Amino acid sequence: MATNTARPATEEGAGPSEHLTREDRASLLRYMLLMRGIEERAMTLYRQGKVPGSFYDGYGQEAVSTGAAFAMAAEDRLCVLHRDLAAHIIRGVTPARIFAQYMGRAGGVTGGREGNVHFGDHRLGCVGMVSMLPDMMLVATGMAMAFKLRGEARCAITWFGDGSTSRGDFHEAMNWAGLQGLPVIFVLENNQYAYSTPLDQQFAVDPVERAQAYGFPGVSVDGNDAEAMFEATREARERAISGGGPTLIEAVTMRMHGHAAHDDMKYVPKDQVEEWRKKDPIERQERRVVELGVDVEALRAEVKAEIDAGVEEALQMPMPDPGTATDQLFWDPADGEPPILGDGNAPWSGFAGVKT
């Protein structure tokens, strides 16, 4: 079981967090490389017709889920959004199961019941998102409510986009969490566009400023800096598990690809994309770890090999049996107690809780 307090791991190396070892910093890069590599390969599979439906990715936003999920303990619980693949990877979902998920195969996380990133391995403490956003803000709030009712020092986290702040569930969750002082972290992934709708058509007041009106802190973080995301989330988690209540973290980033594979995002000014390209989160983390002597080329090769093996494994997996399409609608009480969310990996050196 992971510890509940951060173990300071101060080491040399410029970065916004004093709580990361050299290995942690390399891990952050590794998870971002895995996310980008998996999504790029999945896009290829999509173009080859092996991924049905559409395809959604988080290119350029890898630091948001990587940094935040890296700060979560094994016993914490996550409601992950569709551009946050790294959170699943950190919790322990393998590339093969992710590729199989995209391709609708039996070995995917949802066995073909769901597509793209609409999954969560409940055994690893993650809940699969729904398309109605931000419904999972309330689900995460409910988890935190249960933790508080039971007196457990645990935390829930959820991600949602800038567009989500316009819906009623945003308000209901912010109000509920603030009112009850719950251990929940809301990560507002501000990637400038909700499909084609820019921020100035979404809200009159920056949502991070609204947090205070709900009775808890809101912080704005460079969402393209994995270490800044980690540190803000680590602090929010410390506050949450010590009874200090919720935090809204606005991760300022940019959606570098279209809403989905079909979207050429003509509505985005080219210079805006170019400006953000200079802030690529992976390049930034690479520069940091190179200074610390990490062999980035070796790391990239290792990640590529892992992805290659994952694709091969997934391609061997069968499609689901059509005869099972109406199975698993209700849990049969005769099968005993139903599962609840389990613990996932927590690889940060402050926890070092990796399942073997």
Next chain:
Amino acid sequence: MPTMTYLQAISDGLREEMRGDERVFMMGEDIGTFGGAFKVTDGFIEEFGADRVMDTPLAESGIVGTAIGAAAVGMRPVCEMQFSDFISCGFDQLVNVAGKMYYRQGLPIPITVRLPSGGGFSGGPFHSQNPEAWFMHSPGLKVVAPATAEDAKGLLISAIRDPNPVVYMEHKHLYRRVKGEVPGGTFETPLTARVAREGEDLVVIAYGAMVHTALEATADLEEGSVEVLDLRSLVPLDEEAILASVRKCSKVVILDEANATCAAGAQVAALIAERGFEDLDGPVVRVATPDVPIPFSPPLEQAVLPQVDQVKEACRELLAY
């Protein structure tokens, strides 16, 4: 065996489950200090404390959504909608998150959502609805609707213990009108239909408050002996019990207090058309509320909700067919 009202039986079932399972807690608007709009949870806060009898903000999506989260980490929440009408504000969480989670993700969501439903007392368009068909049409939700005090307790205990999301329709007009003997302690009522009265010449199929309308309408019918089948559970629907009554009686009146189109009774009629056609000696007759909102003023409300005389007449006509 103690005699209780339908409302007291609901309270009794809740209390027994709260005492017996520390995972069970209640959430709703005005349920704690005030004891609930209908006093179902009167006195609960004194016994169980404010954490387990949680007065929530006025946020139905919040009530259902947070219950889902709590259930996912091992709790057994029981949500009260102050009126079933207000579930429309929590519809998305119930239908899209709770109902589909096990099918999509392998994670069952054991929540019970209590919906005080039904009209007959000038509640008007937003305090009188019978929304059960919305949830019958949403895969992954069970729907139960007790008609008697004993079933009100037993079905509630079954709902709370069920590892899936269950929509529990409690009819407001039965709260203090219906009384009966209710076993003490805990017991589970199966999600199957119940023959409320045996008969041979015609069966009235109903659930909730309409079971009592059916019993009253057919108690002294001289034209034939009428069976009344109380469905009790709408999902799962006890198809074999329905078909057995059709086989036995050969004439069927289906009674809904809900708006007629796509109501639970429409599903029953479709089932009989598909699988009971050969057993019929006459057309399937439906009595239901026409497709209008439930009006406020008593003469208007009585004009739309199925009345005893209307059911009696429908049975007479069909018996004469």
